[in-house]
Amino acid sequence: QVQLQESGPGLLKPSETLSLTCTVSDVSITSYYWNWIRQSPEKGLEWIGYVHHSGNTDYNPSLNSRVTMSVDTSKNQFSLKLTSVSAADTAVYYCARWGVSCSGGTCSDLHAFDIWGQGTMVTVSS
């Protein structure tokens, strides 16, 4: 079954760059759009953005200037970089697949996240 697993440092200092990787199992990363979402008590669930292996991306404007996402097809992984972190970036970070439903040779976008990683806690503190 399809699985996603986040990895990366759990503790950062203010102004550092957050780097996370999501490893995708049992499906080709070229077949879907891939997302990062974070969750904190203060902001709730916050969509960070998506990336496609073609290079197509869309980022939340609230984070746009600090975010970069990329795909490594050779490793079946995608990644997130968030620069100049502060305490406000402390959250659980999830990677998630943008769902597609296929039937009879026709596929349609679910416009929802059908597979999520377990999440990784990232704390920003001096």
Place this chain on the structure above:
Amino acid sequence: EVVLTQSPGTLSLSPGEGATLSCRASQSVPRTRLAWYQQKPGQAPRLVIYGASSRATGIPDRFSGSGSGTDFTLTISRLEPEDFAVYFCQQFGSSPLTFGGGTKVEIK
């Protein structure tokens, strides 16, 4: 940005009772772009409903979604013990994608 307001914040119910959760959008959202998730403590959200009314894989038929425009509803017909959780709505009618603040369904 589309703001999603969920109500009530907390719903205290007993197993076997029905639950009605509301999600109101600050502007119209296409039905195909509205989803609901269930989240239990320490777990990632799980897709329950997509396209406003289509159940995700493995979701029992006691869950149903309805609504259009700015008002959407998730209904759980008879609460099972495993249904007590927090539920979020989500829209991607326009970027950025946004989530509601959640409704906690707790055991009374």
